Amino acid sequence: MAEGANNGTRRPRPNLLITGTPGTGKSTTASALAEATNFRYICVGDLVKEKNLHDGWDDQFECHVINEDLVCDELEDVMEGGGVIVDYHGCDFFPERWFDRVVVLQTENSVLYDRLTKRGYSGTKLTNNIECEIFQVLLEEARDSYQEEIVIALQSDTIGDISDNVASLTEWITTWHGTGSPEKC
Numbered sequence: 001m002a003e004g005a006n007n008g009t010r011r012p013r014p015n016l017l018i019t020g021t022p023g024t025g026k027s028t029t030a031s032a033l034a035e036a037t038n039f040r041y042i043c044v045g046d047l048v049k050e051k052n053l054h055d056g057w058d059d060q061f062e063c064h065v066i067n068e069d070l071v072c073d074e075l076e077d078v079m080e081g082g083g084v085i086v087d088y089h090g091c092d093f094f095p096e097r098w099f100d101r102v103v104v105l106q107t108e109n110s111v112l113y114d115r116l117t118k119r120g121y122s123g124t125k126l127t128n129n130i131e132c133e134i135f136q137v138l139l140e141e142a143r144d145s146y147q148e149e150i151v152i153a154l155q156s157d158t159i160g161d162i163s164d165n166v167a168s169l170t171e172w173i174t175t176w177h178g179t180g181s182p183e184k185c
């Protein structure tokens with residue numbers, strides 16, 4: 001479980017985490033939501049590369065070995081003010097108190113397979129990510145790391161799903177009145 005829930009701390013605007021297996025549409029959804037709401041969009045993967053918040057390259061998983069402490073230090077002040085949408089394919093190392101809503105995007109396996117193949121994934125990297133989706137690894141991680149009522153799973157198979165998800169999340173943001181409210185979306 002991530003450190004400390006948001007026990008009544010007030011911030012003027014909520015923070016959201018958009019998580020899910022690579023290819024489920026995190027960056028597409030999060031950036032569209034940020035545009036619709038004037039929130040700040042932070043892609044943790046890009047931040048890690050830009051600011052060297054990693055411990056080198058992992059040949060097996062073909063990605064940077066993220067340094068979680070450096071990422072959290074980098075984001076702490078930003079998160080305090082609220083109004084941030086964070087995009088990352090993991091969620092168990094952020095302080096729990098940072099987020100008011102954790103969105104887990106999910107995609108039907110064959111659709112995800114096509115998206116990842118198009119992205120150039122193959123072999124173990126492709127298989128690992130498809131298995132990650134089949135076994136709902138990110139949904140379980142989110143439920144283990146945050147209070148149940150702030151975690152929601154949204155389907156992201158079609159372009160229509162993106163608009164629906166952005167619309168419902170925008171509504172949730174605009175009707176948010178502080179920690180623990182409201183129960184929309």
Ligand SMILES: Nc1ncnc2c1ncn2[C@@H]1O[C@H](COP(=O)(O)OP(=O)(O)O)[C@@H](O)[C@H]1O
Binds near residue numbers: 021022025
């Ligand atoms: N719901 C969706 N319907 C159709 N295409 C989508 C959807 N979500 C994402 N895509 C497409 O799939 C690819 C991966 O999306 P992206 O947002 O980069 O995923 P992630 O950030 O989770 O890795 C992009 O080409 C994007 O346009």
